Amino acid sequence: xxxxxxxxxxxxxxxxxxxxxxxxxxxxxxxxxxxxxxxxxxxxxxxxxxxxxxxxxxxxxxxxxxxxxxxxxxxxxxxxxxxxxxxxxxxxxxxxxxxxxxxxxxxxxxxxxxxxxxxxxxxxxxxxxxxxxxxxxxxxxxxxxxxxxxxxxxxxxxxxxxxxxxxxxxxxxxxxxxxxxxxxxxxxxxxxxxxxxxxxxxxxxxxxxxxxxxxxxx
Numbered sequence: 001x002x003x004x005x006x007x008x009x010x011x012x013x014x015x016x017x018x019x020x021x022x023x024x025x026x027x028x029x030x031x032x033x034x035x036x037x038x039x040x041x042x043x044x045x046x047x048x049x050x051x052x053x054x055x056x057x058x059x060x061x062x063x064x065x066x067x068x069x070x071x072x073x074x075x076x077x078x079x080x081x082x083x084x085x086x087x088x089x090x091x092x093x094x095x096x097x098x099x100x101x102x103x104x105x106x107x108x109x110x111x112x113x114x115x116x117x118x119x120x121x122x123x124x125x126x127x128x129x130x131x132x133x134x135x136x137x138x139x140x141x142x143x144x145x146x147x148x149x150x151x152x153x154x155x156x157x158x159x160x161x162x163x164x165x166x167x168x169x170x171x172x173x174x175x176x177x178x179x180x181x182x183x184x185x186x187x188x189x190x191x192x193x194x195x196x197x198x199x200x201x202x203x204x205x206x207x208x209x210x211x212x213x214x215x216x217x218x
Contacts, residue, residue, distance in 0.1 A: 001019065001144045006041055008031070008032050008037060009033040009060045010098070011060040013060040013192055015030050015031050016028070016029040016148055016189055017045070017047075018119065019045060020120025024120075025047065025049075025119055026042065026047040026048065026049050026119065027051040027053050027119040028068065029052075030054060030061040030191065031062070031068045033060070049074055050120065052069045052074060052075070053076075053077055054077070055079055055139070055191070056086065056132065056135065056151065057085070057086030057087040057089075057135065059093035059094055059097055059099050059102060060099075061151075063099055063102040075109065076105070077109040077111060077117050078110070078126070078137050078139075079107070080110060080128045080136070080137050081110040081135060082135030084135070085133075085134060085165060090102040113128045125140045126138070127140065127179070129171075130170045131152065131159065131166065131170040132150070133165065133166065136150055137150075138178070138179065145185055145187060146188070147179070147186050147187070147189070148189050149189065149190055150191045152175060152179070153188060153201065153208070154190045155194050155195070155196035155200075156196075156201075156206070157207065158172075158175065158208055172208060172216070175208045183198065183199075184198050
């Protein structure tokens with residue numbers, strides 16, 4: 001599976017193009033905007049879009065999802081249904097943050113823990129990881145040791161929890177109980193900024209390193 005990062009929107013959100021190299025079929029994760037850039041990358045790699053996947057409902061991650069999916073006649077899968085709260089506010093979010101107008105939509109499939117999503121010959125496991133938002137999900141390829149974590153985790157940081165229905169402790173629990181057990185070798189693509197590994201963050205992340213979590217429990 002090939003992963004290409006396409007920074008989109010004024011927030012430089014990491015939209016990801018996932019390509020099954022066996023079939024040349026693809027999934028786009030979190031198309032928040034700048035659809036011309038996403039379309040150009042699909043064309044450059046000569047791949048067929050099969051699915052749109054969403055980690056959560058913030059405007060920079062999903063504002064372009066319904067337009068992209070409709071153009072290609074493909075389904076939108078994710079996030080968890082608790083994210084309806086945010087997706088229903090897309091119109092207001094786009095105005096508040098100066099984005100092009102965006103309309104609320106309903107994904108073709110809501111996701112939860114233990115679900116899987118597939119495209120081409122690839123299968124990704126789904127983990128519901130609330131905290132940054134209530135219905136945030138993470139996509140993991142166990143075979144290729146890659147995770148698409150949205151705004152749950154960043155290199156050297158974690159997602160904000162000061163938005164409505166955010167919860168700091170839930171976020172810490174999501175990371176420590178759902179992501180860390182997957183293995184230190186997992187490379188993760190965050191919603192913004194550079195990639196890292198779970199192992200590197202367990203060693204040095206000031207919020208969720210093993211040492212930081214031990215202090216928080218003391």
